[in-house]
Amino acid sequence: MKAYLTRRYWFSASHRLHSDSLTESQNRDTYGKCNNPHGHGHNYALEVTVSGPVSAQTGMICDLVELDGFVTREVIERFGHENLNLLDDFRGLVPTTENLCEVAYRRLESFPKAKLEQVRIEETMLNSFAYAGGREPLA
């Protein structure tokens, strides 16, 4: 029987929203306070959803320790306490939470023990973003 498991993680990072294809004034108009050249930070909550058949032997979709290790290595340790703008993942890409979702999805897609369904990120308590590899997000 196919079930979906969601695990929630946290990381803190800084960023600045600024696009090289816009003028200085267009950047200020588009991004407002988020365009501050010195950057600012968030405590991001990352929700990773994987799916798969529930093993009759273990009762699990996948070993949680393996999922935690994979997500920690691929996302939490890479983005946690970093300036996102300076990372290779965001070269030529504005580190909005939309783009962060897609980048995290691509990094996690190769998890070998279950199928990645969705990445959902809360930037603050008031806004969140979900990317399901182009499919409709889970409801």
Add this chain to the structure above:
Amino acid sequence: MVYLTRKAEFSASHYYHSDALSPEENRRLFGKCNNPNGHGHNYTLEVTVKGKVDGTTGFVIDLKELKETMNREVLDLLDHRFLNKEIAEFAKQVPTTENLAIYVWQRLAPKFKVAKLHRVRVYETVDLFVDYYGEA
């Protein structure tokens, strides 16, 4: 189609052990969760039903009926119990959050007449939950 979700909480203890595995394999796979004396969680259950809004009542489902069904079929059985020892299904199956979500689905799905069960979500902790949509 409108979706309605009702939450509930129950507290229960369990441990993870599979008879199909050796004691060493059980310890390696399940770690601390393999302690046969058990440990507990405050589970949060979310039950989502879907259906058309009734023209007369404005309801997808009578909330009182949903609440009573959840109490009778799930919460009265699981709350303050040791799942492995007191729930027959979990004498054979490991009481993981995955299997709990499937168990709740199987008990609730046949009980709704007008609305249909859409999703069962079981939170083991705030950082871990399982969804089951009745898929084979």
